[in-house]
Amino acid sequence: MKTKSALASLAILVAFPALADQAEHRHLGPHVHGQGTLDIAIEGNKIEMELVAPGMDIVGFEHVASTDEQKAAVEKAKEKLTDVLNVFKWPAAAKCKTDAANVESRKETHAPGEKDDDDDKPGEPQHSEFHATYTITCAAPENVTGMETVYFSDFSGGQLLNVNVTTAKGQTQAQMTRDKPTLSLAGVM
Ligand SMILES: [Zn+2]
Known part of the structure; x- marks a missing residue:
């Protein structure tokens, strides 16, 4: 790893x-609260996506869920994120379907050699993230011209997604925001 x-x-x-x-x-x-990362790799008729978002953005807290309400919020968020095609909407004409979706919440990952989280003192702020990976197949990939998301209306803490797109033509970066929840793939497909 x-x-x-x-x-x-x-x-x-x-x-x-x-x-x-x-x-x-x-x-x-x-991580910066309000900002998530969405990696998208498109190859042939396959789209691989990976989302990493602060817990604060998704459920409004990052400590381990302890109350029933908090646990329910985490489960509901996972359900929403698992239904990836309803969060990240590819064009209907592309006829996409989900092959695999995996969503988990985890403590923020640290760089190798960095102090382990086990050293955290009680009461010190901690960060946690939602991490989701998806595999999608589109029957008409020529219609994968862009994507729009309801991520920002589903998750009220999210302000920005830094998007990395990899296609046969190379890599590009883009941002999807609360004001512009769309991604254009013009020129990169
Ligand atoms: Zn955080």
Whole structure:
């Protein structure tokens, strides 16, 4: 896992030096509340997606759910996120369906060598995230021209998704926001 992640980081640094800062930042500091990351890889008729979002954005807290209300909020959020095609809406003409969806909440990951969370003092603020991975197949991938999301209306803490799109033509970055919950794939497909 560590090796794979290190190699991936290295590959990104080599290919996109401008991203080095951003990647470092993401690994070293705590996440920024209001901001999630959505990675999208499109190859042929397959779309792989990975969403990482602060617990604060999704359910409004990041401590371990203790009350029934909090546990229910986490379960409801997981259900919503599992129904990926209702959160991230690809064009109907693309005829997409979900092959796999996995959603979990976890403590924020730390860079290798960083102090482990076990050292956390009681009462110190902690961060947790929702992590979701999806595999989608589209019967008419030529119609995968963009995507719109109801993420921001579903999850009131979310303000911004930093989107990384990988296609046969390369990698591009975009942002989806509360004001602009859409992604155009014009020119990258
Ligand atoms: Zn946090």
